[in-house]
Amino acid sequence: MLKDKHILLAVSGGIAAYKACELTSTLMKKGAEVRVMMTENASEFVRPLTFDTLTGSRTVTDQFDRLHEVAVEHISLADWADVFVAAPATANLLAKLTYGLADDMVSTTALACSCPKVAAPAMNVHMWENPATQENVATLKKRGFLIVEPAEGRLACGDTGKGRLAEIDDIVVGIESILAKKDLSGKKILISAGPTRESLDPVRFISNHSSGKQGYAIAKAAVRRGAKVTLVSGPTALDPPALCRTIHVNTAREMFASIRAISESQDIIIMAAAVADYRPKEVSIDKIKKTGADFSLALERTDDILSYLGEHKPAGQLLVGFAMESESLLENAREKLKKKNLDLIAANNIRVEGAGFQGDTNVLTLISKKEEKTLPLMSKDEAAERLLDMVLQL
Numbered sequence: 147m148l149k150d151k152h153i154l155l156a157v158s159g160g161i162a163a164y165k166a167c168e169l170t171s172t173l174m175k176k177g178a179e180v181r182v183m184m185t186e187n188a189s190e191f192v193r194p195l196t197f198d199t200l201t202g203s204r205t206v207t208d209q210f211d212r213l214h215e216v217a218v219e220h221i222s223l224a225d226w227a228d229v230f231v232a233a234p235a236t237a238n239l240l241a242k243l244t245y246g247l248a249d250d251m252v253s254t255t256a257l258a259c260s261c262p263k264v265a266a267p268a269m270n271v272h273m274w275e276n277p278a279t280q281e282n283v284a285t286l287k288k289r290g291f292l293i294v295e296p297a298e299g300r301l302a303c304g305d306t307g308k309g310r311l312a313e314i315d316d317i318v319v320g321i322e323s324i325l326a327k328k329d330l331s332g333k334k335i336l337i338s339a340g341p342t343r344e345s346l347d348p349v350r351f352i353s354n355h356s357s358g359k360q361g362y363a364i365a366k367a368a369v370r371r372g373a374k375v376t377l378v379s380g381p382t383a384l385d386p387p388a389l390c391r392t393i394h395v396n397t398a399r400e401m402f403a404s405i406r407a408i409s410e411s412q413d414i415i416i417m418a419a420a421v422a423d424y425r426p427k428e429v430s431i432d433k434i435k436k437t438g439a440d441f442s443l444a445l446e447r448t449d450d451i452l453s454y455l456g457e458h459k460p461a462g463q464l465l466v467g468f469a470m471e472s473e474s475l476l477e478n479a480r481e482k483l484k485k486k487n488l489d490l491i492a493a494n495n496i497r498v499e500g501a502g503f504q505g506d507t508n509v510l511t512l513i514s515k516k517e518e519k520t521l522p523l524m525s526k527d528e529a530a531e532r533l534l535d536m537v538l539q540l
């Protein structure tokens with residue numbers, strides 16, 4: 147989605163300036179064209195040559211540089227840009243952007259940009275928390291800036307708190323989201339993802355191979371398209387997506403409780419989680435010791451969350467399920483669509499190459515009451531977009 151997009155990256159002078167190199171490289175790998183502007187202070191931290199090399203074009207630092215390719219470079223760059231990104235944005239740059247100062251190349255060009263704007267602040271925790279900075283951030287948000295908030299952690303100055311530049315992937319999601327079509331704008335979407343874990347004792351649990359990748363991809367795509375997304379996630383190795391509320395759960399019972407608490411207010415619910423159908427009837431407080439004999443475990447049914455949602459569906463809500471099958475894919479999926487009162491089911495066959503758990507690709511058949519569409523092998527990100535397209539049609 148960033149292919150051939152013109153990204154104007156403004157790097158200001160903080161220690162996180164070095165992370166702008168990785169951001170540039172990530173954006174280039176995604177097919178974007180990147181031009182970099184640096185404040186004078188930023189070039190104390192990283193040499194412009196680094197960005198020249200990464201982007202293949204000359205980094206702009208000095209407003210009065212006689213080597214500019216065109217006479218009024220700040221205007222031509224501003225016109226060229228599809229999106230303006232300030233990363234890292236120092237407290238000083240945020241203040242300049244708020245008050246419309248134009249005393250160097252970065253601030254002058256920013257003022258001339260009419261394209262969407264993203265800022266990823268990074269600074270000391272006290273500078274971030276200072277009411278001056280907070281008011282500037284609030285003003286910029288009101289004017290349509292997308293602020294990718296700093297993360298918490300240990301800061302370069304030795305303090306601990308909020309102020310570290312957001313993860314590169316989160317900044318990329320922010321850029322994608324501000325450029326994307328906003329056809330889900332204002333819609334509340336609840337997505338479940340990942341496996342659940344059902345404990346036997348303090349050491350062991352029953353679970354499945356779900357990686358959560360498909361559900362997370364749907365959550366990210368929905369955020370990009372303007373939805374207000376809540377992700378209820380079982381344990382996965384994935385980072386929580388940016389700009390989305392993520393609720394972490396372990397068991398099917400916890401997932402059910404989290405979902406039930408907010409399901410009524412949602413416009414769309416997509417159950418991509420691989421929820422356990424059974425859990426151990428009793429959970430041993432102490433570790434179960436082995437003996438010489440065989441061991442059998444009594445299991446009981448968990449609640450079927452999707453069936454509950456189908457039975458309690460408010461008018462106008464759209465309910466989407468997943469079906470992972472190893473045989474009779476379409477018959478089983480059609481049956482689940484009807485039995486669980488769904489509007490759409492995404493079926494995949496664990497036996498098909500490139501489909502199912504763990505991998506980065508999927509082969510989905512989307513089945514509604516009226517239509518069946520088998521998608522070719524594609525990335526889980528792409529499959530997420532196609533699924534949301536079908537949801538919108540419905």
Ligand code: CTP
Nearest residue numbers: 417418419421422449450451452467468469470
């Ligand atoms: N699901 C759920 N709660 C459960 C089990 C499953 O909400 N306790 C949801 C899944 O998130 C998925 C859909 O139901 O969207 C299909 O799950 P699956 O396990 O294939 O379906 P079952 O109806 O349990 O059928 P079976 O295991 O017999 O295939």
